[in-house]
Amino acid sequence: MSKPLTIGFLAKAAEVNVETVRYYQRLGIIDEPEKPLEGYRVYPAETVDRIRFIKRAQQLGFSLKEIAELLEIGDGHCDDIRIKAEHKLAHVEQQIKDLQNLKNTLNTLIKSCIADKDTSHCPIVDSLVIK
Amino acid sequence: MSKPLTIGFLAKAAEVNVETVRYYQRLGIIDEPEKPLEGYRVYPAETVDRIRFIKRAQQLGFSLKEIAELLEIGDGHCDDIRIKAEHKLAHVEQQIKDLQNLKNTLNTLIKSCIADKDTSHCPIVDSLVIK
DNA sequence: ATAAACCCTGTACTTACATACAGAGTCAAG
DNA sequence: CTTGACTCTGTATGTAAGTACAGGGTTTAT
Numbered sequence: 001m002s003k004p005l006t007i008g009f010l011a012k013a014a015e016v017n018v019e020t021v022r023y024y025q026r027l028g029i030i031d032e033p034e035k036p037l038e039g040y041r042v043y044p045a046e047t048v049d050r051i052r053f054i055k056r057a058q059q060l061g062f063s064l065k066e067i068a069e070l071l072e073i074g075d076g077h078c079d080d081i082r083i084k085a086e087h088k089l090a091h092v093e094q095q096i097k098d099l100q101n102l103k104n105t106l107n108t109l110i111k112s113c114i115a116d117k118d119t120s121h122c123p124i125v126d127s128l129v130i131k
Numbered sequence: 132m133s134k135p136l137t138i139g140f141l142a143k144a145a146e147v148n149v150e151t152v153r154y155y156q157r158l159g160i161i162d163e164p165e166k167p168l169e170g171y172r173v174y175p176a177e178t179v180d181r182i183r184f185i186k187r188a189q190q191l192g193f194s195l196k197e198i199a200e201l202l203e204i205g206d207g208h209c210d211d212i213r214i215k216a217e218h219k220l221a222h223v224e225q226q227i228k229d230l231q232n233l234k235n236t237l238n239t240l241i242k243s244c245i246a247d248k249d250t251s252h253c254p255i256v257d258s259l260v261i262k
Numbered sequence: 263a264t265a266a267a268c269c270c271t272g273t274a275c276t277t278a279c280a281t282a283c284a285g286a287g288t289c290a291a292g
Numbered sequence: 293c294t295t296g297a298c299t300c301t302g303t304a305t306g307t308a309a310g311t312a313c314a315g316g317g318t319t320t321a322t
Contacts, residue, residue, distance in 0.1 A: 008298065018299090019281050027279095039288070040299055053256075061233050064279070070256075078253040082244040085255055089237040092230055099227045102192050106220040113213040122209035124216055139268065149269090150311055158309095170318070171269055195309070 004042045014051035021051070029054060029068050061092060135173040145182035152182070160185060160199050192223060 003009060011018045025032040030050050033041045050071075057067045066084065073080045112123040134140060142149040156163040161181050164172045181202075188198045197215065204211045243254040 006299070017281070020279085022300095023280055035300080060236060061230075078244055078247075078255070081253050081255050082241055085237055085241050085244070089234060089241065092234050092237065096227055096230045096234065099192075099223055099230070103220065103223050103227065105191060106216055106223065110213055110216050110220065113209055113216070116209075122212050124209070124212050137269070148311075151309085154310055166270080189309095 005045065006040045006042060010043045010047055013048045016051055024051070024054065027064060027068065029064065029071060061088060136176065137171045137173060141174045141178055144179045147182055147186070155182070155185065158195060158199065160195065160202060192219060
């Protein structure tokens with residue numbers, strides 16, 4: 001007999017904190033098994049996979065709320081999931097654009113800062129203050 | 132005599148919420164003028180510029196904590212500010228890379244989803260579940 | 263002169279994603 | 293059979309950047 005998959009072993013297997021497991025249960029994105037009258041809850045092995053799924057989806061930039069929706073849709077409705085992925089993709093593309101703008105601005109500021117080294121005022125501060 | 136710059140007019144001029152002004156005061160990133168025994172606080176016009184500075188710096192991706200540091204450094208230490216901007220730039224570049232990875236992954240998933248339309252399983256779900 | 267609009271202080275609430283802790287119960291190893 | 297490690301429930305705390313509100317006081321417009 002192998003050890004029963006109690007919350008501690010589950011957390012270890014899924015590489016998350018015990019408190020995180022409880023938190024996901026509170027959110028309803030993983031099931032909480034019935035508690036036996038005496039003893040501890042035992043989790044099915046799939047719960048490990050489910051937490052891994054959640055963590056991978058987070059790395060893809062999905063929020064827990066979005067992940068909850070993905071999980072509700074479940075298998076078999078591939079189109080819905082694809083559409084959500086497409087929305088997310090559009091959002092990510094916008095984020096990249098915004099960050100590239102920011103990058104250009106910072107670059108310009110840093111360059112003018114170096115060029116203006118002798119003046120008493122800081123071009124970066126100036127650029128922020130002067131509207 | 133023009134109207135005294137009370138918190139409401141200040142907020143309007145700087146295009147922020149009154150509560151935001153109070154919040155910034157609590158954070159210590161803008162000064163709170165002395166309250167006269169009777170009547171309301173009156174703000175100097177520079178406070179409008181300061182809030183504008185904060186808002187512009189936020190748009191550049193600086194957190195309020197980072198902005199507080201910028202403001203502490205103040206003018207005259209251009210090098211320090213430039214170095215902070217350079218750190219921020221490096222961070223932004225990393226963010227862009229991460230998002231581009233995410234974008235590629237999402238794209239791949241969406242394409243495989245469309246290609247595999249007939250199978251019963253969703254490639255996106257699979258890719259998340261299987262490891 | 264009175265009512266609407268504004269200010270003051272202090273505190274509580276919001277979202278997202280957890281993390282921590284108290285006080286009790288349970289299990290497993292020596 | 294005791295002790296240390298684990299689990300349970302419920303609640304509180306943490307961050308970031310605000311927003312909201314209660315119950316007062318003050319000012320301004322009519």
